[in-house]
Amino acid sequence: MELQGQNGLLATFREPWRTRGGVAYAVAGALIGFYTLLYFRDHLGVAGGALDPEAWAAALGLRSRWLLYGALYSLAMIGGAAYYLRRHGNARYNRWRIGVNVGVQVVLAFTLPLVMPYFFTGDPGQFWKYEYYFSYFWPLDWYKLHPGSLQNVPVVFAIYSIVGALVAAPLLAYFYGKRWYCSWVCGCGGLANTFGDPWRHLTSTSTRSWRFEKRAVHTIMFLAIASTLLLFLDHLVGDRNATFHRLIDGGQWWSMKSLYGYVVGAILAGVIGTGLYPLLGPRVWCRNFCPMAALLGLFQKLGRFRITVKPDMCISCGNCTTYCEMGIDVRSYAQSNESFTRAACVGCGMCAHVCPRGVLKLENAPKLQADKKRTGLPVVNL
Amino acid sequence: MRVVIIGNGVAGIEAALALRAREPAWSITIVSEESDHFFSRTALMWVLSGQLSHRCIEPHERDLYARMRFERVRARALGVDAALRQIRLAGRPPLDFDQLLIACGSRPRPGPWPGAELDGVGAFVSLQDLEWLEAELHGGPSRGGRPPNPDAHVALAPADSPYRPRTSLRARRGGPPRHPVVIGGGLIGIEAVEVMLAAGLRPRFYVREDSFWPVALDAREAAVVTEALRAHGADVRLGEHVEALVDDGQGAVGAVRSDAGEEPCDLCVVAIGVEPNTGWLVGSGVSLDARGGVVTSERLETSVEGIYAAGDCAAVRWFDGTTRPEPLWYTARAQGRVAARAMLGDSVRYDRGPWFNSAKLMDLEYTTAGLVNQHMEGEHNWFFEERREAGGALRSTLRVVLAGERVVGFNALGRRWNHAVWVRWIEERRPLGWVLDHLAEAAFDTELVPPLVIPREARERAPERPATRSNEAPVAAPRY
Numbered sequence: 001m002e003l004q005g006q007n008g009l010l011a012t013f014r015e016p017w018r019t020r021g022g023v024a025y026a027v028a029g030a031l032i033g034f035y036t037l038l039y040f041r042d043h044l045g046v047a048g049g050a051l052d053p054e055a056w057a058a059a060l061g062l063r064s065r066w067l068l069y070g071a072l073y074s075l076a077m078i079g080g081a082a083y084y085l086r087r088h089g090n091a092r093y094n095r096w097r098i099g100v101n102v103g104v105q106v107v108l109a110f111t112l113p114l115v116m117p118y119f120f121t122g123d124p125g126q127f128w129k130y131e132y133y134f135s136y137f138w139p140l141d142w143y144k145l146h147p148g149s150l151q152n153v154p155v156v157f158a159i160y161s162i163v164g165a166l167v168a169a170p171l172l173a174y175f176y177g178k179r180w181y182c183s184w185v186c187g188c189g190g191l192a193n194t195f196g197d198p199w200r201h202l203t204s205t206s207t208r209s210w211r212f213e214k215r216a217v218h219t220i221m222f223l224a225i226a227s228t229l230l231l232f233l234d235h236l237v238g239d240r241n242a243t244f245h246r247l248i249d250g251g252q253w254w255s256m257k258s259l260y261g262y263v264v265g266a267i268l269a270g271v272i273g274t275g276l277y278p279l280l281g282p283r284v285w286c287r288n289f290c291p292m293a294a295l296l297g298l299f300q301k302l303g304r305f306r307i308t309v310k311p312d313m314c315i316s317c318g319n320c321t322t323y324c325e326m327g328i329d330v331r332s333y334a335q336s337n338e339s340f341t342r343a344a345c346v347g348c349g350m351c352a353h354v355c356p357r358g359v360l361k362l363e364n365a366p367k368l369q370a371d372k373k374r375t376g377l378p379v380v381n382l
Numbered sequence: 383m384r385v386v387i388i389g390n391g392v393a394g395i396e397a398a399l400a401l402r403a404r405e406p407a408w409s410i411t412i413v414s415e416e417s418d419h420f421f422s423r424t425a426l427m428w429v430l431s432g433q434l435s436h437r438c439i440e441p442h443e444r445d446l447y448a449r450m451r452f453e454r455v456r457a458r459a460l461g462v463d464a465a466l467r468q469i470r471l472a473g474r475p476p477l478d479f480d481q482l483l484i485a486c487g488s489r490p491r492p493g494p495w496p497g498a499e500l501d502g503v504g505a506f507v508s509l510q511d512l513e514w515l516e517a518e519l520h521g522g523p524s525r526g527g528r529p530p531n532p533d534a535h536v537a538l539a540p541a542d543s544p545y546r547p548r549t550s551l552r553a554r555r556g557g558p559p560r561h562p563v564v565i566g567g568g569l570i571g572i573e574a575v576e577v578m579l580a581a582g583l584r585p586r587f588y589v590r591e592d593s594f595w596p597v598a599l600d601a602r603e604a605a606v607v608t609e610a611l612r613a614h615g616a617d618v619r620l621g622e623h624v625e626a627l628v629d630d631g632q633g634a635v636g637a638v639r640s641d642a643g644e645e646p647c648d649l650c651v652v653a654i655g656v657e658p659n660t661g662w663l664v665g666s667g668v669s670l671d672a673r674g675g676v677v678t679s680e681r682l683e684t685s686v687e688g689i690y691a692a693g694d695c696a697a698v699r700w701f702d703g704t705t706r707p708e709p710l711w712y713t714a715r716a717q718g719r720v721a722a723r724a725m726l727g728d729s730v731r732y733d734r735g736p737w738f739n740s741a742k743l744m745d746l747e748y749t750t751a752g753l754v755n756q757h758m759e760g761e762h763n764w765f766f767e768e769r770r771e772a773g774g775a776l777r778s779t780l781r782v783v784l785a786g787e788r789v790v791g792f793n794a795l796g797r798r799w800n801h802a803v804w805v806r807w808i809e810e811r812r813p814l815g816w817v818l819d820h821l822a823e824a825a826f827d828t829e830l831v832p833p834l835v836i837p838r839e840a841r842e843r844a845p846e847r848p849a850t851r852s853n854e855a856p857v858a859a860p861r862y
């Protein structure tokens with residue numbers, strides 16, 4: 001039989017490394033250490049030593065530690081994908097989704113940035129212009145829409161950056177949900193769904209965590225947009241207003257641009273976002289802090305994507321809620337016969353996959369199915 | 383208004399929530415012997431395997447009772463005094479009520495064979511059963527831990543309570559069972575088998591009937607399930623009648639004797655069905671039917687005014703007009719809501735509508751609607767086996783049941799279907815051709831799964847008379 005649902009039982013809660021046992025803490029410690037070295041190398045005084053990621057990259061013949069990071073990232077995704085597919089690869093949606101996501105990472109987010117500079121320029125000083133990551137868009141890759149970047153990269157890249165972020169991404173999210181990006185393309189989502197998959201059940205589903213998520217993620221979204229606008233303003237008036245320029249883009253650690261980079265890019269996305277996979281689940285960053293997820297979530301909410309619930313069939317078992325990596329209490333909708341669209345949902349499809357009663361279906365349909373009205377057993381008022 | 387609800391299961395909690403939604407001031411007390419928190423009984427198997435933790439199978443956050451101001455009493459109810467309007471409790475003073483809801487669920491039907499009370503023999507229905515099997519199969523609870531307050535009821539639980547803990551033989555045996563047995567070819571039985579297989583054991587599975595789950599599956603469908611069970615390593619014994627459970631000399635089960643002989647057994651899960659958990663109501667003045675179900679009116683009121691019943695313990699009217707308990711999750715939930723509305727004074731009627739259900743039989747998804755194994759007058763079946771390629775591996779099965787020209791039932795394995803659409807077609811009295819033309823509207827497969835394609839010759843095949851299974855008198859075609 002071709003199986004589309006969860007195939008066999010999982011032993012998740014009997015495995016210490018997946019349920020905050022000692023190994024989980026050790027892995028978290030190692031990840032946090034690695035990200036701290038990677039992002040704060042210049043501040044830790046490790047340059048030139050055995051702990052210098054630049055030295056590791058050089059030893060491997062890679063131009064910078066970021067390419068080394070890209071290589072490790074791709075390897076982690078490939079290994080994680082093997083783990084994921086062994087468990088959930090019986091369903092086509094899962095196979096296609098993970099396959100595409102890993103492919104995008106390896107080709108668009110590693111190979112092309114690695115080789116493009118050699119094709120387009122011989123000057124190492126110009127390499128950075130061609131180290132272009134096609135799979136990342138503003139506001140996740142916040143630098144892509146900076147006036148400085150737009151001016152300096154080749155014009156095709158600049159157009160791609162603008163159209164991708166402001167037109168294509170929102171439109172696709174409207175028609176297909178934010179999953180087109182968060183679960184099929186994005187590297188952060190890709191790592192979460194492969195390397196991070198063993199820990200997906202650790203995402204908190206409490207109401208408190210939902211409240212925190214809504215506040216945090218929309219705050220960061222606001223900051224991402226506002227700071228980008230300020231950079232444009234600085235671009236226009238900065239040379240006439242030295243204090244403003246120093247505050248916004250002066251190069252000191254406390255200028256807005258550096259602060260955003262450290263706090264959002266390095267600490268929230270890297271150190272915490274990935275470092276805490278084994279303790280808080282793999283979508284800490286995506287769920288609580290990613291400005292792109294927040295923005296696409298708004299379009300998703302307005303758009304066509306939804307999870308359709310088959311009436312009265314839910315047995316409230318909790319498999320969907322437990323294995324939702326975004327901490328959405330899917331069961332609460334399923335048991336009330338409510339088809340739903342949540343801004344946070346990344347459309348990973350796992351809730352539908354693990355549901356033992358086939359209650360849930362991800363869909364991008366323009367209008368609600370006719371039988372959606374048929375909710376609950378008929379109770380006849382006399 | 384003082385409302386007391388006996389039972390913290392789905393029927394009880396749904397009723398309590400529905401009452402609170404309309405009556406913020408009523409005093410609502412929930413009495414439960416089994417647990418402090420409402421949990422999904424349907425999900426016990428995943429806690430046993432380790433796929434879910436105890437907290438995962440609680441559908442509400444644990445502060446629900448405080449938020450909703452539900453008083454909780456963890457005790458066994460011993461009887462109702464209908465005249466004094468009191469509930470007697472084990473080890474506690476009685477509780478007064480103005481209105482009472484009995485939602486005390488069902489208990490496992492005990493094995494009718496000698497030896498059914500031996501150590502190492504039990505059921506898989508309650509939290510306590512779960513805890514026993516966790517100890518037997520895995521040596522203890524998963525890292526998700528035990529439910530909160532697991533033993534609060536133990537000291538006062540009378541011997542006949544279905545929620546009494548059972549002792550594990552694992553220590554005496556020195557490890558997990560070597561010859562685990564499951565008796566009873568129904569849904570709980572197959573769940574127990576699946577969990578044992580997942581724990582690395584090879585259970586022996588006694589099914590009295592000649593094919594698996596004959597109330598729901600026909601012989602061809604049952605064969606598919608049996609094959610899946612065997613492929614996963616279960617030793618399925620079809621048509622074998624258990625005669626006795628044999629003492630190992632130390633008061634524990636040592637073997638199972640059936641009409642095919644005696645074979646070793648050191649753990650036995652009996653899953654031969656459930657019965658209303660209403661022994662404690664005998665003699666209280668609340669009428670019970672022959673099966674022990676609480677007799678209810680259309681508005682789920684019992685024979686005593688102001689006392690209602692809902693869920694597994696209530697005998698309700700079925701779609702076929704008979705009255706009996708209906709041990710199902712969605713009906714228990716619906717009955718809880720209807721009973722609450724009746725208690726609030728609304729004119730309501732519990733109307734069950736056509737039958738539907740779904741299940742997962744090992745890896746096979748099963749969906750059904752309407753009448754499928756009723757042996758009806760003028761019944762014909764249109765059956766289709768979808769194969770990957772001609773003569774290749776089976777991909778799914780679909781059976782459409784007809785009474786005369788009209789479609790009255792659907793049974794499907796291996797694909798997901800929206801039963802609500804099927805139910806509508808049954809109510810619209812659609813003919814087979816129309817249904818086959820519109821099947822795609824009921825498809826509920828996950829994305830990217832290729833749709834079911836029915837070749838022309840299969841589509842035009844005349845439906846067959848079902849193989850007569852028994853000499854039961856045929857039932858009339860449904861009226862709805």
Ligand SMILES: Cc1cc2nc3c(=O)[nH]c(=O)nc-3n(C[C@H](O)[C@H](O)[C@H](O)COP(=O)(O)OP(=O)(O)OC[C@H]3O[C@@H](n4cnc5c(N)ncnc54)[C@H](O)[C@@H]3O)c2cc1C
Pocket residue numbers: 315388389390391392393394413414415416417423424425426427457458459460485486487488506507508569570573659662692693694695708709710711712714741
């Ligand atoms: C393993 C298993 C799998 C199942 N799977 C499915 C499925 O897939 N689909 C489906 O539709 N149904 C399934 N069922 C059936 C479903 O679980 C029941 O129909 C449902 O739980 C009934 O709910 P209820 O509220 O009526 O009673 P219960 O859930 O049985 O709750 C009974 C409550 O009453 C309390 N109680 C009982 N007696 C007393 C007393 N004397 N004093 C105090 N308190 C008392 C208990 O503490 C408990 O809180 C399954 C059942 C089992 C055991």
Ligand code: SF4
Pocket residue numbers: 320323324325326327328330344345346347348349350351352
């Ligand atoms: S709701 Fe379902 S599809 Fe959406 S993120 Fe959660 S598990 Fe994935």
Ligand code: SF4
Pocket residue numbers: 313314315316317318319320321330331334335354355356357358359360
């Ligand atoms: S939707 Fe499915 S997985 Fe979720 S609680 Fe209901 S039956 Fe379980």
